[in-house]
Amino acid sequence: MITNDKPITHFIKQSAISLVNRIRNHRYSANQLIVITSLYVAFVCNFPFLTRAITAITQTSDYSFLFLLSVPTLLVSLIIMINGTIGVGKLLKPLLILTILLSTVLLYATASYGVVFDYTMIQNGAETDSAEAFSYLNAHDIVFVILVGGIPALGIFFAKVKTQSWSRGLKARSALVASHTILVVLIASVFYANYAAVGRNNRELLAYITPYKFVDATVKYTKRHYFTTELPFKTLDSNPLLEIEDDKARVTVLVVGETARAQNFSLNGYSHNTNQYTEDSGIVSFTKVSSCGTATAVSLPCMFSRLDRQTYDNRTANAQQNLLDIAKAAGTDVLWIDNNNGSCKGVCARVNSIDIDTGIANxxxxxxxxxDEALLLPLQNKLDNLSAKNTLIVLHMIGSHGPTYYKRYPQDKAVFLPDCQRSDIQHCSEQEIVNTYDNTIAYTDFVLNKIIARLEKLESDSAVQTAMLYISDHGESLGEKGVYLHGLPYAFAPQEQTHVPMLFWQNKSLAHQDNDCIKSVSSEVISHDNLFDIVLGITSVSSTQYIEGRDVLSKCRASDGLLAAATEPNTKILL
Incomplete structure (x- = not known):
């Protein structure tokens, strides 16, 4: 932690003055500025890419040193081609300065947290509110950007560029771009097979090229979300039915966790007792559940969509009925209560919803x-005012969202110490990070137990059948292999980001839900793709969109005759 910023401030000031004075005494050609900047971006800002590329190449048994040498050469040439083509006239300095500053910010995020800025990460960032965005900002970020990006950008700003005639400048620029284009073609032709082999086995490498992968993903996101016509809304099932054969009302609470990974749940065998509150409640943990994505922007709408992970598309999902729409159409009273920045990512757009007020009056x-205890009051209000025979309440938690894990639980609920009381978690010890994260899981467990207690009381007071299902949207990396947080492309995301917890609890009156049977299926391999059918089954909603084979709990209801077996997928099921 920085305890005295005066030496750093003085160093930055003196470095800036020295650099400016040196630059002012020299004139640079436009091509020289392009080459210098391109070298800096390639070898400094793309250091994570180069190290990963070198590691991938040297791990092969028959790699060529010339091929290894060609990688940074190719990278520099490509950057020169881009800067040389776009940076014409008065655009030159702004382009180079922007490239340096943007690359520095991306470098810090990648080097510190292992973040990769692909399409999903851009989408996640675009849908992040200001409070969450500023949680990543700290003194180390600012100092790093000033030293690595600000000073070089300042040098470019004050650099004196030699004046040339239009024709002479065009000739020099054309020669620069053409020579590096030839070099790129030459490298590609000689080492094509090598690049193809390394690329095929290490597809994630391209995502680390700074800042061009970020720019590419941003352009695609902007085009898709702001310049693409919305699809017409599609009704998947116009007549879902509610099939409850007894007179008892039912209440199902679906708790959507945030950034919780399965391996840190003691119900799954973890050494820290993170589930001390629910371990004796009769709750069942499903141990082999995978997420649809590695970030909320993808996972949350995907898990409520009829589309599965392989076919999921945000634009398509938003233009058709989701799980909540079908439950509502069947006559279920659906309520979404949000404590995660008030964003349900479009999932709750057509049902009643409540956003928790974050004001300090609470x-x-x-x-x-x-x-997340703030969810309990509106939950209780709803339980006290049930108006339908079947009710589905979705609680969207803030859960274990990082990097400010320490803000996710009250200090009197800090079970594991010492914890990490800062946002730049990479500067905390491994044990402090794990302790802090485990505190968030333990606090989630505390809240889940409170929910169960309210459902049990509802049963005893009103003879209402109740059930609770908890599932997280994605997991989290805590520094394993130098990776922190979440959001890596799914193709090479570590298990920590995709293996999520799922917990199921039911009250005693749900006799048709055989708890021993549920325990027997709790080790089956399932994913977010199963959630749609599991929830339809729990809430007794009959729909053409229900697929019995994906409802892992279906066999535990069949013995009571409340679930008619399906002979064909996507056929009407009577629950």
């Missing part, structure tokens, strides 16, 4: 975030 809130 003792559970700090003006930006609220502890």
């Amino acid at each position: 003792p559970l809130c700090d003006g930006e975030y609220c502890f």
Whole structure:
């Protein structure tokens, strides 16, 4: 932690003055500025890419040193081609300065947290609110950007560029771009097979090229979300039915966790007792559940969509009925209560919803975030005012969202110490990070137990059948192999980001739900693709979109005759 910023400030000031004075005494050609900047971007800002590329190449048994040498050469040439083509006239300095500053910010995120800026990460960032965005900002970020990006950008700003006639400048620029184009073609022709082999086995490498992968992903996101016509809304099932054969009302609480990974749940065998509150409640943990994505922007709408992970497309999903729409159409009273920045990513667009007010008037809130206990009051209000025979309440948690894990639980609920009381978690010890994250899981467990207690009381007071299903949207990396947080492309995301917890609890009156049977299927391999059918089954909603084979709980209801077996997928099921 920085305890005295005066030496750093003085160093930055003296470095800047020295650089400016040196630059002012020299005149550079436009091509020289392009080459110098391109070399800096290639070898400094693309250091994560180069190290990964070199590692991938040297791990092969028959790699060529010339091929290894060609990688940075190719990278520099490509950057020169881009800067040389776009940076004409008065655009030159702004382009180079922007490239340096943007590349530096991306370098910090990649080097510190292992973040890769592909399409999914751009989407996740675009849908992040200001409070969450600023949680990543700290003194180390600022100092790093100033030293690595600000000073070189300042040098470019003050650099004196030699004046040339239009024809002479065009000739020099054309020669620069043409020579490096030839070099790129030459490298590609000589080492094509090598690049193809390394690329085929290490597809993630391209995602580390800074800043061009970021620019490419941003352009695609902008084009798709702001310049593409919306699809007409599609009704998947116009007549879903509610099939409850007894007179008892039913309440199902679906708790959507945030950034919780399965391996840190003691219900799954983890050494830290993170489930001390629910371990004796009769809750069942499903141990082999995978997520649809590695970030909320993808996973949340995907898990409520009829589309599966392989076919999921955000544009298509938003233009058709989701799980909540079908439950509502069947006569279920659906309510979404959100404590995650008030964003359901479009999932709750057509059902009743409540956003938790983060104002400091609430003792559970700090003006930006609220502890998940804040969900309990609106939940209780709803339970006290049930108006339908079948009710589905979705609670969207802030859960274990990082990097400010320490803000996700009250200090009196800090079970594991010492914890990490800062956002730049890479500067905490491994044990401090794990302790802090485990505290968030333990606090989630505390809240889940409170929910169960309310459902049990509802049963005893009103004879209402109740059930709770908890599932997280994605997992989290805590520094394993130098990777932090989440959001890596799914193709090479570590298990920590895709293996998620799922917990199921039911009250005693749900006799048709055989708890021993549920325990027997809890080790089956399932994913977010199963959630649609599991929830339809729990809530007794009959729909043409229900697929019995994906409802892992279906066999545990069949013995009571409340679930008619399906002979064909996507046929009407009577629950």
